[in-house]
Amino acid sequence: MRRYVCLVLALLSGGAGAHPVDEMVQGAYLTLTPGAVQLELDLTPGVQVSAPVLKSLDAxxxxxxxxxxxxxFAVRVxxxxxxxxxxxxxxxxxxxxxxxxxxxxKLGSDTIKIYATAKRPDQPGAGTLVYQNRYQPVKSQWTANVFLQPAAGWNYAVTGQSRSNDGRQLAVKYRITRL
Structure with a gap:
């Protein structure tokens, strides 16, 4: 019942269907894993800006x-x-x-997902990660977030993070310790 109440409130407040038609939303989800950083980059072009993105995608x-x-396309991005x-x-x-x-x-109603990995040494101590997205074939909105995937025998902790005002850059301080 609570789910339905939340859905009704979201619809009444205008929160549903908030994807902009004249921009591409770019969501970067970085995960610190043992020995790597994994990236899921979600690209959702609005209907008014999908043509140049699709031209680049469909050679x-x-x-x-x-x-x-x-x-x-993914390599270029x-x-x-x-x-x-x-x-x-x-x-x-x-x-x-x-x-x-x-x-x-074409209708601006779906998302291209790019999954990638970067190798990272898994060693105890403090570390920093800085991600910056400069891909902009059209007007865009950017966001980036970091997640942790702990491993047996290791503990990962985010000790600080900051984002640029436009959402293109995420800087993360983290600490890895042996258990």
Missing amino acids: NADERVTSAEARV LAQSTLTLNGAAVRWTVDEVTVPPFQNL
Whole structure:
């Protein structure tokens, strides 16, 4: 019953369907895991700005995105982001790209997901992670968040974080200790 009350309140307050039609929402979700940083980058173009994104994604303009086209797109997008660990630049490796039906993207009603990994030494002590997303084929809204995936024998803790005003950059201080 509580779920339905919350849904009704969200609908009445205008909170539902808040995706902008004239911007692309870019959500970066970084997870510190043993020996790596995993990235899920969600790209949701609004209906009014989907054309340039789709042109870049669908190289042969047949309105069907192949896995090869998706991978090339993901590499281009990730080349416009940076990740530094303790001040040293680290490269992303594309793990997977999920592309919804072309028509959904054209209508601004779905999300491209890019999954990537960057290697990170798992050693005790303090560390810093700085992620910056410079991908902007159209007007965009950015957000970035960090998550922890603890491992047996290790403890991870975020000790501080900051974001740029535009949401493009996330800086995280963390500590790893052996249990």
